[in-house]
Amino acid sequence: xxxKPNSLALFxxxxxxxxxxxYAKIYVSVEQAQQLLLxxxxxxxxxxxxxxxxxxxxxxxxxxxxxxxxxxxxxxxDGSWFIVDEVVGKHEMIHYAVALSPSGTILGIEILExxxxxxxxxxxxxxxxxxxxxxxxxxxxxxxxxxxxxxATLSCKHLTDGVKRVATLYELALKNQAPKSP
Amino acid sequence: xxxxKPLLGTFVEITINDPYxxxxxxxxSRAVDAAFAAIALIQHLMGFHQEDSELSRINQTAHLHxxxxxxxxxxxxxxxxxxxxxxxxxxxxGVGHRLVAAGLLPQHPGVRAHQFGGIEDLRFLEPNRVFSTxxxxxxxxxxxxxxxxxxxVQVLKNNGIKSGMVNAGGDLKVFxxxxxxxxxxxxxxxxxxxxxxxxxxxxxxxSSLYFAKRDxxxxxxxxxxxxxxxxxxxxxxxxxxxxxxxxCLYADALTKVLILSAGKTPSCFSHFSAQAIALST
Numbered sequence: 001x002x003x004k005p006n007s008l009a010l011f012x013x014x015x016x017x018x019x020x021x022x023y024a025k026i027y028v029s030v031e032q033a034q035q036l037l038l039x040x041x042x043x044x045x046x047x048x049x050x051x052x053x054x055x056x057x058x059x060x061x062x063x064x065x066x067x068x069x070x071x072x073x074x075x076x077x078d079g080s081w082f083i084v085d086e087v088v089g090k091h092e093m094i095h096y097a098v099a100l101s102p103s104g105t106i107l108g109i110e111i112l113e114x115x116x117x118x119x120x121x122x123x124x125x126x127x128x129x130x131x132x133x134x135x136x137x138x139x140x141x142x143x144x145x146x147x148x149x150x151x152a153t154l155s156c157k158h159l160t161d162g163v164k165r166v167a168t169l170y171e172l173a174l175k176n177q178a179p180k181s182p
Numbered sequence: 183x184x185x186x187k188p189l190l191g192t193f194v195e196i197t198i199n200d201p202y203x204x205x206x207x208x209x210x211s212r213a214v215d216a217a218f219a220a221i222a223l224i225q226h227l228m229g230f231h232q233e234d235s236e237l238s239r240i241n242q243t244a245h246l247h248x249x250x251x252x253x254x255x256x257x258x259x260x261x262x263x264x265x266x267x268x269x270x271x272x273x274x275x276g277v278g279h280r281l282v283a284a285g286l287l288p289q290h291p292g293v294r295a296h297q298f299g300g301i302e303d304l305r306f307l308e309p310n311r312v313f314s315t316x317x318x319x320x321x322x323x324x325x326x327x328x329x330x331x332x333x334x335v336q337v338l339k340n341n342g343i344k345s346g347m348v349n350a351g352g353d354l355k356v357f358x359x360x361x362x363x364x365x366x367x368x369x370x371x372x373x374x375x376x377x378x379x380x381x382x383x384x385x386x387x388x389s390s391l392y393f394a395k396r397d398x399x400x401x402x403x404x405x406x407x408x409x410x411x412x413x414x415x416x417x418x419x420x421x422x423x424x425x426x427x428x429x430c431l432y433a434d435a436l437t438k439v440l441i442l443s444a445g446k447t448p449s450c451f452s453h454f455s456a457q458a459i460a461l462s463t
């Protein structure tokens with residue numbers, strides 16, 4: 001082990017702390033996540049119109065108020081699903097992908113990007129929009145060099161709610177679209 | 183390459199620094215998949231929330247009959263006993279019932295209404311076979327995350343990865359020839375960062391309550407194992423306590439020892455080649 005402490009931090013001086021207005025980490029693109037979660041599958045985009053009734057049921061099941069967007073759903077030939085969604089918390093926004101088997105079992109979850117901010121900016125639609133559609137190959141330059149952040153463990157509860165929402169979407173809307181056996 | 187998955191109740195991030203060409207990308211990807219799978223296995227074996235985990239079986243029946251364990255579970259329990267012994271009891275995983283009482287962990291049927299023992303009551307009949315002299319309600323939340331980080335690093339190395347980092351929501355380990363600048367969150371404002379140093383081939387773990395307190399009003403999840411059954415065992419604090427050590431398992435466990443000593447470096451730290459960092463508020 002080789003540890004070179006910053007001499008000022010040794011005195012426990014948190015006063016040196018610099019604020020991060022917001023930072024974003026882009027892990028993988030949608031295409032990369034498709035490869036990682038459903039390798040060797042040909043995926044076809046399979047958008048779904050989310051009715052007001054379905055939106056309300058998803059909200060009740062997951063307690064997420066931010067509406068689900070039905071245009072980020074893909075289907076594989078064997079009936080597996082690949083769904084991209086995001087959770088927008090008070091302090092962070094997380095884009096993630098979930099792969100479901102034809103019977104709705106969660107095959108894997110991959111975080112696409114994680115944006116942390118001092119709260120209010122995240123809620124701003126325009127502020128959020130700047131991150132959407134960026135890929136791992138064109139990461140936004142926003143405190144990009146700050147990567148190795150230690151500290152108290154951050155809970156992934158919001159994301160768990162998000163995955164619950166995707167599972168509910170399968171039950172209510174995707175299940176019945178499964179390929180009919182000949 | 184950098185990937186992230188939700189595991190162990192937090193975000194686990196794996197970074198690989200090795201330069202690779204396109205055809206090596208697939209094998210690097212497989213190495214990362216294997217590392218995530220190892221962490222998922224640890225969650226399955228040692229999770230308190232899962233009623234069918236090996237940990238839950240220990241809590242349900244280890245005082246009734248011996249239990250066969252996966253070598254990793256045994257390894258974590260042995261390490262937990264080692265830290266317990268060297269810290270004179272300041273680190274003890276036998277506090278699960280206190281966390282259940284506070285609503286921080288779920289209540290399982292079959293584990294209730296006992297006078298619980300602690301980690302010191304476990305006896306190993308064989309390296310992977312254990313029984314308990316008293317009923318226990320162990321929670322490995324204070325040590326298993328560090329172990330998971332260590333194991334993930336080991337899996338990456340076994341798969342030919344030379345340099346990288348595994349960060350489980352703030353407890354992290356750096357391996358290979360690259361040193362990494364480490365930032366810590368300011369306990370007063372967790373969106374402010376302090377550069378605390380440069381780490382190579384080592385681990386750092388942190389305990390603080392800023393996220394726990396931000397998101398809900400519950401008692402602290404840091405328990406004083408010396409508190410009598412009638413005393414309030416929840417330790418409330420506003421500082422951030424970090425431990426740098428060669429392995430993340432020990433760094434993770436020793437943060438609790440550091441909290442109990444209120445930031446004064448405990449004497450057992452030299453035994454574990456550990457260093458303490460306290461950020462005050």
